[in-house]
Amino acid sequence: MSQLAELQKSERLEFVTLVAGGQNFCIEITQIREIRRWTPVTVLPHSPDHVLGVINLRGAVIPIIDLAAKLGFAKIMPTERHVIIIIAVEDRIIGLLVESVSEILGVDSHTVRETPRGPEDTTTRAILGIIPLGDDMTKIISLSALLAPASQVAA
Amino acid sequence: MTADMTMRDVFFEECEDLIAALTEGLTAMRDGSTDSETVNAVFRAVHSVKGAAGAFALDDLVGFAHTFETVLDHVRSQRLALDDRILHVLQRSGDILADLIETAREELPTNSAQVDPVLADLQSFLGDAPAEAEDFTFEALTLAFDGPADAGSTYVVDFTPNAAFYTSGNDPVLIIAALQSLGTTRVTVDLSRLPTGLDALHWQDGLLSWQLEIEGLGSDLPILEVFEFVDDLCALQVKLLDEDTAVPDIATATAPDSPVEQDGMDAAAGMAGDMSDQKARNAADKGSTRAASSLRVNPERIDRLINAVGELIINQSVISQRLQHANLPNTAELFADLDDYKLLAREIQEGVMAIRAQPVKPLFQRMLRIAREAADATGKVVELITEGEATEVDKTVIERLADPLTHMIRNAIDHGIEAPDLRTAAGKNRQGRLRLAARQRSGSIVIEIADDGAGLNRPRIREIAVSKGLVAEDAQLSETEIDHLLFAPGFSTAKEVTNLSGRGVGMDVVKTAITALGGRVAISSQFGQGTTFSITLPLTLAVMDGMIINLGGQTMVVPISSIVETIRPKDADLSQIGLNNTLLRIRGEYVPIIDLAERMGQVATLRDMTDRVLLLIQTDSVPQCALAVDDIFDQRQVVVKSMQGNYGEISGISGATILGDGKIALIIDPEAVAQGNSVYAVTNSQNGRDVSYVAAC
Amino acid sequence: MTKRILAIDDSRTIRSLLTQTLQKAGFEVSTAVDGVDGIEKFQHEDADLVITDVNMPNKDGFGVIADIRGGTRNRTVPVLVLTTESGAALKERARQAGATGWIVKPFDDEALVAVIRRLTGAA
Numbered sequence: 001m002s003q004l005a006e007l008q009k010s011e012r013l014e015f016v017t018l019v020a021g022g023q024n025f026c027i028e029i030t031q032i033r034e035i036r037r038w039t040p041v042t043v044l045p046h047s048p049d050h051v052l053g054v055i056n057l058r059g060a061v062i063p064i065i066d067l068a069a070k071l072g073f074a075k076i077m078p079t080e081r082h083v084i085i086i087i088a089v090e091d092r093i094i095g096l097l098v099e100s101v102s103e104i105l106g107v108d109s110h111t112v113r114e115t116p117r118g119p120e121d122t123t124t125r126a127i128l129g130i131i132p133l134g135d136d137m138t139k140i141i142s143l144s145a146l147l148a149p150a151s152q153v154a155a
Numbered sequence: 156m157t158a159d160m161t162m163r164d165v166f167f168e169e170c171e172d173l174i175a176a177l178t179e180g181l182t183a184m185r186d187g188s189t190d191s192e193t194v195n196a197v198f199r200a201v202h203s204v205k206g207a208a209g210a211f212a213l214d215d216l217v218g219f220a221h222t223f224e225t226v227l228d229h230v231r232s233q234r235l236a237l238d239d240r241i242l243h244v245l246q247r248s249g250d251i252l253a254d255l256i257e258t259a260r261e262e263l264p265t266n267s268a269q270v271d272p273v274l275a276d277l278q279s280f281l282g283d284a285p286a287e288a289e290d291f292t293f294e295a296l297t298l299a300f301d302g303p304a305d306a307g308s309t310y311v312v313d314f315t316p317n318a319a320f321y322t323s324g325n326d327p328v329l330i331i332a333a334l335q336s337l338g339t340t341r342v343t344v345d346l347s348r349l350p351t352g353l354d355a356l357h358w359q360d361g362l363l364s365w366q367l368e369i370e371g372l373g374s375d376l377p378i379l380e381v382f383e384f385v386d387d388l389c390a391l392q393v394k395l396l397d398e399d400t401a402v403p404d405i406a407t408a409t410a411p412d413s414p415v416e417q418d419g420m421d422a423a424a425g426m427a428g429d430m431s432d433q434k435a436r437n438a439a440d441k442g443s444t445r446a447a448s449s450l451r452v453n454p455e456r457i458d459r460l461i462n463a464v465g466e467l468i469i470n471q472s473v474i475s476q477r478l479q480h481a482n483l484p485n486t487a488e489l490f491a492d493l494d495d496y497k498l499l500a501r502e503i504q505e506g507v508m509a510i511r512a513q514p515v516k517p518l519f520q521r522m523l524r525i526a527r528e529a530a531d532a533t534g535k536v537v538e539l540i541t542e543g544e545a546t547e548v549d550k551t552v553i554e555r556l557a558d559p560l561t562h563m564i565r566n567a568i569d570h571g572i573e574a575p576d577l578r579t580a581a582g583k584n585r586q587g588r589l590r591l592a593a594r595q596r597s598g599s600i601v602i603e604i605a606d607d608g609a610g611l612n613r614p615r616i617r618e619i620a621v622s623k624g625l626v627a628e629d630a631q632l633s634e635t636e637i638d639h640l641l642f643a644p645g646f647s648t649a650k651e652v653t654n655l656s657g658r659g660v661g662m663d664v665v666k667t668a669i670t671a672l673g674g675r676v677a678i679s680s681q682f683g684q685g686t687t688f689s690i691t692l693p694l695t696l697a698v699m700d701g702m703i704i705n706l707g708g709q710t711m712v713v714p715i716s717s718i719v720e721t722i723r724p725k726d727a728d729l730s731q732i733g734l735n736n737t738l739l740r741i742r743g744e745y746v747p748i749i750d751l752a753e754r755m756g757q758v759a760t761l762r763d764m765t766d767r768v769l770l771l772i773q774t775d776s777v778p779q780c781a782l783a784v785d786d787i788f789d790q791r792q793v794v795v796k797s798m799q800g801n802y803g804e805i806s807g808i809s810g811a812t813i814l815g816d817g818k819i820a821l822i823i824d825p826e827a828v829a830q831g832n833s834v835y836a837v838t839n840s841q842n843g844r845d846v847s848y849v850a851a852c
Numbered sequence: 853m854t855k856r857i858l859a860i861d862d863s864r865t866i867r868s869l870l871t872q873t874l875q876k877a878g879f880e881v882s883t884a885v886d887g888v889d890g891i892e893k894f895q896h897e898d899a900d901l902v903i904t905d906v907n908m909p910n911k912d913g914f915g916v917i918a919d920i921r922g923g924t925r926n927r928t929v930p931v932l933v934l935t936t937e938s939g940a941a942l943k944e945r946a947r948q949a950g951a952t953g954w955i956v957k958p959f960d961d962e963a964l965v966a967v968i969r970r971l972t973g974a975a
Contacts (some may be wrong), residue, residue: 043709044808202936209958387947
């Protein structure tokens with residue numbers, strides 16, 4: 001069953017909307033652990049661009065990823081005004097650096113639409129659906145798709 | 156759960172330890188150490204099993220243990236000389252003993268078909284001599300059962316304790332008290348032999364005598380029981396008051412093996428008999444639910460506890476730091492208290508870790524047996540060598556390793572090691588070698604199963620994979636990729652399901668089990684020479700002694716265990732080699748210097764080595780080298796936080812820790828840095844040396 | 853006053869059994885894991901009776917008794933030897949060592965308690 005269909009099993013859905021790379025995205029709320037202000041990270045050696053480093057979250061060492069960079073946009077230069085969204089996906093806890101967080105969006109599940117077919121790129125691969133918002137729309141991020149390794153060795 | 160159940164649990168738990176000690180001793184004996192201490196240890200283990208098992212009426216177990224113990228006794232007292240045959244039987248006996256314990260635990264009937272032959276072998280060493288005759292011969296009892304009436308009779312007891320009576324911890328007062336409890340008693344003491352002057356009195360001389368008249372007794376048995384231990388330590392006479400009834404005098408003072416004691420023993424034996432029947436009945440009545448093992452705690456709770464303890468330690472460190480900066484007046488006591496706090500935290504930490512961490516030894520010992528049986532079943536001659544048995548692994552991990560390891564050992568013996576003739580033909584030793592080793596590798600546990608067998612036949616593996624549709628006919632596969640086909644579901648090289656591999660449980664199950672533990676398996680093999688499987692498992696909590704260093708402004712940690720010494724080199728100690736590499740001269744040897752900052756990607760080119768601090772590193776798998784850092788701060792214990800769960804592997808980094816001020820310090824993996832490769836370069840060969848990370852981010 | 857028993861045995865199971873049995877019978881029980889531990893405890897705690905296994909590492913039961921009888925503290929304390937052996941040879945050894953009495957393993961709970969009651973004068 002596609003992730004979208006999974007989502008649509010519930011009647012009502014809640015998302016946290018955010019801005020990254022200048023665009024609107026949202027993440028389904030049950031995957032979010034907390035939202036924090038940006039704090040300096042400890043850099044990890046040999047890490048790819050989108051991995052900023054790690055932070056101490058109440059005793060756990062959590063990696064912070066630049067969501068914009070991961071999606072293929074320009075890197076964010078983090079400042080205190082930026083926000084980290086701590087998410088949990090499949091037993092892993094990770095922090096996503098975003099430009100800002102807007103609101104909690106509650107919708108009836110039927111308003112969620114499939115992503116329109118088009119050329120695939122890094123961004124679209126990580127989107128599992130869209131929600132129209134007035135004139136605009138917000139894109140639902142698929143965390144598992146976002147965080148899957150690029151090449152999978154027989155595991 | 157009845158109280159009886161709990162005792163059983165304790166017993167079976169103890170049996171586990173005893174079997175472990177037994178196995179260790181037998182292995183040592185097999186390997187050639189036949190000194191008395193080793194044999195004694197084995198003897199004691201069996202003896203203890205027997206002693207404890209008796210309390211639970213486990214007759215088959217006790218019986219077997221008894222014969223086993225006797226043979227061992229003969230060996231340790233040199234009555235029996237050790238030879239290969241005896242050694243072999245002793246090994247088998249150890250296995251049988253373990254089995255008997257298991258069947259007892261599961262409350263299953265004994266597998267006589269297995270037990271009896273070994274028992275017979277053991278007995279054959281004891282020769283035709285009958286089972287050691289009890290020194291204690293029962294004399295015909297001529298006691299006064301046919302005596303008095305129901306109304307009970309009066310007995311007269313005369314006793315005079317001698318010196319030994321007193322020195323052996325007996326007390327006449329207590330004897331008298333016990334006699335008094337048997338019935339209405341009249342006591343008279345004979346003081347006639349007391350000297351008039353107290354200074355002439357020696358209590359050891361046994362100068363006091365007593366006479367008691369006890370009414371209402373059915374027989375003299377209860378009286379004799381009171382004297383069961385002291386019949387030869389006093390002059391004793393017990394007789395019926397009415398001397399007309401012709402009952403013989405029961406006990407005399409010096410008769411050895413006196414009936415007094417026999418009665419006591421009999422009564423006790425009789426009662427014991429009854430009790431064991433009762434216990435046997437209890438055992439039968441019990442439901443078949445097996446007692447829960449002694450530790451059943453929600454793992455989440457332990458996790459939280461472990462985390463909390465880690466935090467406690469860090470917290471203590473924070474407080475310590477703050478206090479030091481606070482410049483408080485008169486803080487000597489405060490620091491002493493803080494030290495106490497530290498010690499307590501350490502104790503808790505050790506306690507918590509002790510809950511979870513266990514040496515792999517028992518697991519490895521089980522593998523010895525698995526290997527033995529596998530060798531027997533397949534007609535191979537194999538020796539299993541274990542290394543690093545003291546390596547500690549989380550308890551849950553050990554339990555879940557048992558099956559995969561078992562399978563891998565069986566696999567290695569079945570498919571890896573060749574038949575003895577083939578081996579000789581290939582110029583190898585007839586006996587194959589299988590090595591099972593465990594070691595901690597800064598943040599992980601590595602378990603290796605290495606055989607010197609035939610190695611992987613890659614063309615064949617590829618062929619099978621193709622025939623099963625697992626890979627395309629024309630697929631280009633590297634050696635590693637072919638090796639890993641072994642783990643593909645549906646792949647099973649055993650076209651012949653041997654009686655060992657059973658229903659062809661494939662290696663894919665092994666891989667799944669390891670992955671579920673958060674670990675990885677790597678294969679290394681050379682056709683004709685052998686195969687090595689390496690399992691790497693993350694450590695969930697480790698507390699490590701670390702050296703806190705400064706690397707380009709970043710605080711990092713290097714495990715003390717791999718540091719031989721720290722050096723601030725003088726120019727004269729440094730020599731250039733090649734374009735940019737520097738060597739350290741130390742004690743006449745040259746050691747390569749690795750610029751840690753360069754390895755960590757902080758700088759692009761190698762820097763000048765003057766003004767650096769060098770850490771001389773020595774680990775198992777790499778020769779000595781020196782890591783160049785900017786400065787060293789201090790040494791302290793740090794709580795290792797694995798990043799694997801959230802992030803993945805980073806080349807040269809084994810984990811992270813949180814410093815007193817809340818900042819994160821990465822922990823260097825010296826071995827990986829020294830090797831210049833990621834641990835997983837083999838399984839994840841992406842772009843050669845630059846395997847930067849296997850993170851799933 | 854509650855009588856205190858010091859039970860010395862290298863088997864966890866036996867220690868547990870003894871503790872349970874004797875505590876149920878109203879005794880206070882202290883345990884030791886071998887002869888050395890046993891003597892150590894004996895020196896520092898009061899005991900109204902000592903029950904000791906024979907076969908133990910580091911110091912066996914007879915060694916324990918010898919130390920007690922030859923020492924200065926509480927040396928006439930009643931000592932029971934807990935053993936799997938039986939027979940005249942054992943009795944002789946126990947005698948020589950100065951044991952007060954003996955109990956054969958597997959022991960009968962009631963018999964053990966009765967003997968201990970008698971030797972300590974407990975109710």
